[in-house]
Amino acid sequence: MRTVYHPTLKRGVSVLGFGCASLGSRISRCEGMRSLGRAYELGVNWFDVAPPYGDGQAESILGSFLGGGRRDHAVICTKVGIARPEISTVKRVLRPPARWAVHAFPGLRKQISRARSVGSRPPLEPATIRKSLEDSLRRLKTDYVDVLALHEPRIEDCTNTKVIEELENLRREGLARAISIAGSVDAILVGAKFSRTFDGAQFPNSPFSRNIDEICKVDVLERLFLVTHSVFDPQVTSRLVQLLESKAGLPEIEKSPTKLLIDYALTKNSAGTVVLSMYSSRHIIENCMRASREIDPSLLDLVDSLVSSTDNNCNSTG
Ligand SMILES: NC(=O)c1ccc[n+]([C@@H]2O[C@H](COP(=O)([O-])OP(=O)(O)OC[C@H]3O[C@@H](n4cnc5c(N)ncnc54)[C@H](OP(=O)(O)O)[C@@H]3O)[C@@H](O)[C@H]2O)c1
Numbered sequence: 001m002r003t004v005y006h007p008t009l010k011r012g013v014s015v016l017g018f019g020c021a022s023l024g025s026r027i028s029r030c031e032g033m034r035s036l037g038r039a040y041e042l043g044v045n046w047f048d049v050a051p052p053y054g055d056g057q058a059e060s061i062l063g064s065f066l067g068g069g070r071r072d073h074a075v076i077c078t079k080v081g082i083a084r085p086e087i088s089t090v091k092r093v094l095r096p097p098a099r100w101a102v103h104a105f106p107g108l109r110k111q112i113s114r115a116r117s118v119g120s121r122p123p124l125e126p127a128t129i130r131k132s133l134e135d136s137l138r139r140l141k142t143d144y145v146d147v148l149a150l151h152e153p154r155i156e157d158c159t160n161t162k163v164i165e166e167l168e169n170l171r172r173e174g175l176a177r178a179i180s181i182a183g184s185v186d187a188i189l190v191g192a193k194f195s196r197t198f199d200g201a202q203f204p205n206s207p208f209s210r211n212i213d214e215i216c217k218v219d220v221l222e223r224l225f226l227v228t229h230s231v232f233d234p235q236v237t238s239r240l241v242q243l244l245e246s247k248a249g250l251p252e253i254e255k256s257p258t259k260l261l262i263d264y265a266l267t268k269n270s271a272g273t274v275v276l277s278m279y280s281s282r283h284i285i286e287n288c289m290r291a292s293r294e295i296d297p298s299l300l301d302l303v304d305s306l307v308s309s310t311d312n313n314c315n316s317t318g
Contacts, residue, residue, distance in 0.1 A: 001043025017046035017275035024057025052119035081151035148176035158191025204230035226272035
């Protein structure tokens, strides 16, 4: 696995991050522990988690996994802003049969995830930020997180001096070593220009959205360590499939849409980390293998020209 240097953490981190959003919900604790172990053995050391992930279970499961002597090698990014959901006993009991149903009938995944409880969003205030981090640390069984990110903040939260002061206090006390914004490009642009407290940004990126270009074109944001996600977003994947089917004679380009998407993500964010959901063994092995190869920057031109050729077609056909 290739690594990149994180300037605030002053250490190497894996170019692939393990996304924990389904850890404890779609993915059982046992299956999740196995997947975490496989990814870790293949060199993944960045773990992306948040209080509401896995119906509120993900931080505890990750904490148990890292408890076995792996904590110092791992980089934990957790978040603040969306609370852990309250899960009723009925929902807890229904979770294993729901998992079975999704395995047996993958088409049900969308309906079941729609029925999932989402955490509330209490206003971001110093006391709630501190309490949220203290609770996360307890569940993660650690005394610091490497990165604390504001989770889908409103733009006003990113320029709220009380919020920023508290984030600095947490950093000074050693409870969080780096501070990031995991949210919209607008929130990132406004927040990171407003305060140097923010040294990282996390956001979705794809050949069709190119959020990373918006952020990278601002000189003063060069300091940010970038984390991208939503590589296999279903809409992105199906657009790319259509595009590849419509283009004959593309000898230099990888024809498998998922391989192309992961290569594109790793190349586009070559100085940062790409966070993926990867629980099946096949996905873990394939993604880690792609992340172990040297990147080829010419891929970006190829994908960009592929995408812009349809933009032009769409424009010309109205
Ligand atoms: N606001 C935020 O901070 C935010 C928002 C969204 C996501 N995230 C983070 O990003 C993580 C990933 O979420 P995402 O929405 O971006 O999902 P994703 O990585 O785009 O994954 C979507 C699906 O692609 C599958 N997949 C993985 N590798 C594959 C491969 N090589 N070939 C084919 N399919 C593959 C995964 O399957 P399996 O998982 O079943 O293996 C998963 O079901 C989350 O867990 C979370 O940590 C953060």
